[in-house]
Amino acid sequence: MKDFIQILKRFLPPYKSDLIMSFVYNLLAAVFGVFSFMMMQPVLEILFKDAEVVSTKVPWEINIDALKHNFYYYTTQIKIEYGADSTLLFVGLVLLVAVFFKVTFTYLGSYHTVGLRNGVVRDMRNMIYDKIVNLPIPFFTEEKKGDIIARSTGDVQEVENSVMNSLDMFIKNPILIIVSLVAMIVMSPQLTLFSFVLLPIAGFIIGRIGRSLKKTSRLGQNKMGDLLSTIEETLSGLRIIKAFTAEDKVTEKFSNENNDYRRIMNSLMRRRVLAHPVSEFLGTIVIVIVLWYGGRLILSGESNLSGSSFMVYLVLFYSIINPAKAFSKAFFSIQKGLAAMERIDQILEAESTIVDKADAKQVDKFEKAIEYRNVSFSYNGEKKVLKNINLEIPKGKTVALVGQSGSGKTTFVDLLPRFYDVIEGGIFVDGKDIRDLKIADMRNLMGNVNQESILFNDTIFNNIAFGVENATQEEVEAAAKIANAHDFITATENSYQTNIGDRGGKLSGGQRQRLSIARAVLKNPPIMILDEATSALDTESERLVQDALDKLMQNRTSVVIAHRLSTVKNADLICVFHEGEIVERGKHDELIKLDGTYKKLNDMQML
Ligand code: ADP
Numbered sequence: 001m002k003d004f005i006q007i008l009k010r011f012l013p014p015y016k017s018d019l020i021m022s023f024v025y026n027l028l029a030a031v032f033g034v035f036s037f038m039m040m041q042p043v044l045e046i047l048f049k050d051a052e053v054v055s056t057k058v059p060w061e062i063n064i065d066a067l068k069h070n071f072y073y074y075t076t077q078i079k080i081e082y083g084a085d086s087t088l089l090f091v092g093l094v095l096l097v098a099v100f101f102k103v104t105f106t107y108l109g110s111y112h113t114v115g116l117r118n119g120v121v122r123d124m125r126n127m128i129y130d131k132i133v134n135l136p137i138p139f140f141t142e143e144k145k146g147d148i149i150a151r152s153t154g155d156v157q158e159v160e161n162s163v164m165n166s167l168d169m170f171i172k173n174p175i176l177i178i179v180s181l182v183a184m185i186v187m188s189p190q191l192t193l194f195s196f197v198l199l200p201i202a203g204f205i206i207g208r209i210g211r212s213l214k215k216t217s218r219l220g221q222n223k224m225g226d227l228l229s230t231i232e233e234t235l236s237g238l239r240i241i242k243a244f245t246a247e248d249k250v251t252e253k254f255s256n257e258n259n260d261y262r263r264i265m266n267s268l269m270r271r272r273v274l275a276h277p278v279s280e281f282l283g284t285i286v287i288v289i290v291l292w293y294g295g296r297l298i299l300s301g302e303s304n305l306s307g308s309s310f311m312v313y314l315v316l317f318y319s320i321i322n323p324a325k326a327f328s329k330a331f332f333s334i335q336k337g338l339a340a341m342e343r344i345d346q347i348l349e350a351e352s353t354i355v356d357k358a359d360a361k362q363v364d365k366f367e368k369a370i371e372y373r374n375v376s377f378s379y380n381g382e383k384k385v386l387k388n389i390n391l392e393i394p395k396g397k398t399v400a401l402v403g404q405s406g407s408g409k410t411t412f413v414d415l416l417p418r419f420y421d422v423i424e425g426g427i428f429v430d431g432k433d434i435r436d437l438k439i440a441d442m443r444n445l446m447g448n449v450n451q452e453s454i455l456f457n458d459t460i461f462n463n464i465a466f467g468v469e470n471a472t473q474e475e476v477e478a479a480a481k482i483a484n485a486h487d488f489i490t491a492t493e494n495s496y497q498t499n500i501g502d503r504g505g506k507l508s509g510g511q512r513q514r515l516s517i518a519r520a521v522l523k524n525p526p527i528m529i530l531d532e533a534t535s536a537l538d539t540e541s542e543r544l545v546q547d548a549l550d551k552l553m554q555n556r557t558s559v560v561i562a563h564r565l566s567t568v569k570n571a572d573l574i575c576v577f578h579e580g581e582i583v584e585r586g587k588h589d590e591l592i593k594l595d596g597t598y599k600k601l602n603d604m605q606m607l
C-alpha cells in the first residue's frame with residue numbers, strides 16, 4: 001500500500017485539477033446514489049401499507065427529518081388524491097430523476113479520471129524514452145533490448161491496467177462507502193456498528209491470498225521481457241537463422257520460453273480470479289449475518305427499524321459490499337502493477353554515469369590538439385583493454401590506428417565522445433579534460449562513421465539531415481555529392497524522399513555507408529572518427545566509399561581505424577595497437593623500416 005501511494009505521489013501532481021473534479025463529481029454521485037436507494041423506502045411502505053399517514057407540513061429546512069417529513073406529506077397527499085397506483089408512479093419518477101443525476105455525476109467523475117490516467121501513462125512513457133535516450137552506452141550492453149521494450153510497453157500497460165484502473169475506484173469507492181455509511185448510521189446506529197466489525201475480518205482474509213501475487217507477477221513480466229528479446233533478436237538475425245537453417249532451434253527456444261510464460265501466467269491469473277469468488281462468498285456471509293442480526297432486532301421490537309426500512313438498509317449495505325469487493329479485487333491487481341512499476345523503475349532510476357558536471361564548460365571550437373594522457377580503460381573492472389596510452393593528435397592531422405582485431409582500437413575512439421569514461425588518466429581537448437566540458441558541445445565537434453552504418457527507417461533526406469536542424473535541400477544534396485551518394489540517390493524511386501526501410505535495409509552496404517558519410521559531411525565537425533568504415537564492403541563499393549572518405553577527411557582532424565593498411569599509407573601518424581597498447585608509431589615508411597609488427601601486418605596484406 002505504501003508503494004502504491006508512493007506511485008500516486010510521483011505521478012499525480014500535474015493532474016491535481018482532474019483529481020479534485022473527479023472527487024467532487026463522485027461525491028455528488030454518491031449522494032444521489034444513496035438518495036435513490038432511500039427513495040425505495042416510501043415505495044415499499046406504500047406497498048406494505050405500513051406508512052403512517054402524514055397530514056401536516058413542516059417548514060422547509062435543510063434537514064433530513066424535515067425533508068423526509070415533507071416528502072411523506074406530499075406522497076400521502078398524492079395517495080389520497082390520485083390513489084396508490086399514481087403514487088407509485090410519482091415516486092418512481094422521483095427515483096428516475098435521482099438516478100439520472102447519479103449516473104451523470106458518475107460519468108463526469110470517470111471523465112476526469114480517464115484524463116488523469118492517460119496523462120500519467122503518457123508521462124511515464126515519455127520519462128522512460130527520455131531516460132533511454134540519455135542513459136550512457138554501457139547500460140545497454142548490460143540490458144537486453146527486448147526487455148527494455150517490454151518495460152516501456154508491457155509494463156507501462158500493466159501499471160495502467162492495475163494501478164490506474166484502481167485509481168478510479170480508489171476515488172469513487174471510499175466516498176460511496178462513507179456516504180452510504182452515514183445514511184446507514186442515521187437509519188440504525190446499532191446495526192451499523194455490528195456489521196462493521198465484520199468487514200475488516202473479511203478484508204484480512206483477502207489480503208492473505210493476495211500476498212504472493214506480486215512475486216509471481218514480476219516473474220511473468222521478466223519472462224515477457226525474455227520473449228520480446230528473442231523476437232527482437234530473431235528479427236535482426238533472420239538472415240543468419242535461415243542461412244544456418246536454425247529455424248527449428250530458435251523456434252524451440254521461443255516455444256520453451258513462451259511455455260514458461262504460460263505457466264507463470266496460469267498460476268498468476270488463477271490466483272487472481274480467486275479474488276472474485278472469495279470476496280463474493282465472504283460478502284454473502286456478512287449479509288446473512290446482518291440479515292439474521294437485523295431481523296432479530298426488528299422481530300424483537302428492540303429497534304425502531306420497520307420492515308421496509310430494514311430492506312432499504314440492506315440495499316444500502318449491499319451497495320457497500322460491492323465497492324468493498326472491488327477493493328479486494330483492486331488489491332490483487334495493484335500487486336501486479338507494483339511489480340511492473342519496479343521493473344520500470346529499474347530503468348528510470350538507472351544512474352546516468354556520464355552526465356554534465358554542474359560547472360561544465362562550453363566549447364564551440366577545436367583549436368590545438370586532442371591528447372590522451374596515461375589512459376587506461378576496462379569494461380568490467382578486471383581486464384584492462386587499454387593500458388596507459390599516451391597520444392597527441394594535433395589539429396588538422398590524420399592519425400591512423402591499426403592492429404589486430406580485439407586490440408582495443410574501437411575502445412580507444414569510443415572514449416573520445418565519452419561513450420565510456422576512462423578509468424585512469426584523461427583525455428584533453430585543447431588542454432581541457434573532456435569530463436569538464438558540456439557533453440553535447442564536445443560531441444558536436446565530432447563526426448562518426450562506423451563499420452556498421454546506423455540509419456533510421458526514414459527518407460534519405462532525413463537520414464542525411466539527421467544531426468542538423470533545418471538543413472536545406474541544397475545543403476543535403478551538396479553533402480551527398482561529396483559522399484558520392486547523389487547519383488544513386490537520384491536513381492531511387494522518389495530520389496531524396498525515398499524511404500530506406502528498417503536500418504536502411506533497401507540499400508546496399510556501400511550505399512548505406514555513403515549515406516553515413518553524407519550525414520557526417522553535412523554536420524561538418526572539425527574532428528572525424530572513422531572506425532573501419534570500409535571493412536564491410538566489397539572492393540568495388542569500397543573504392544567509391546574510400547574516395548568519399550578522403551574528401552570527408554580533407555581539412556579535418558581525423559582518427560581513422562583502418563583494416564586495410566593501404567588506405568592509411570599517407571596518414572600523418574600511424575599507431576599500431578597490440579593488446580591495449582600502442583607498440584609502434586610513426587609514418588608508413590618509418591614503420592616499414594622498423595621491421596616490426598607493422599611490417600608483419602603489411603606483409604600479410606600484401607599476400
Ligand atoms: P578492436 O576495435 O581493436 O577490434 P575493441 O576495442 O572492439 O577492439 O575490443 C577490445 C577488447 O575489449 C576486446 O578484447 C573485446 O573483447 C573487449 N570489448 C569490446 N567491447 C566490449 C564490451 N562492450 N564489453 C566488454 N568487453 C568489450
Ligand code: MG
Pocket residue numbers: 409410411531
Ligand atoms: Mg573495432
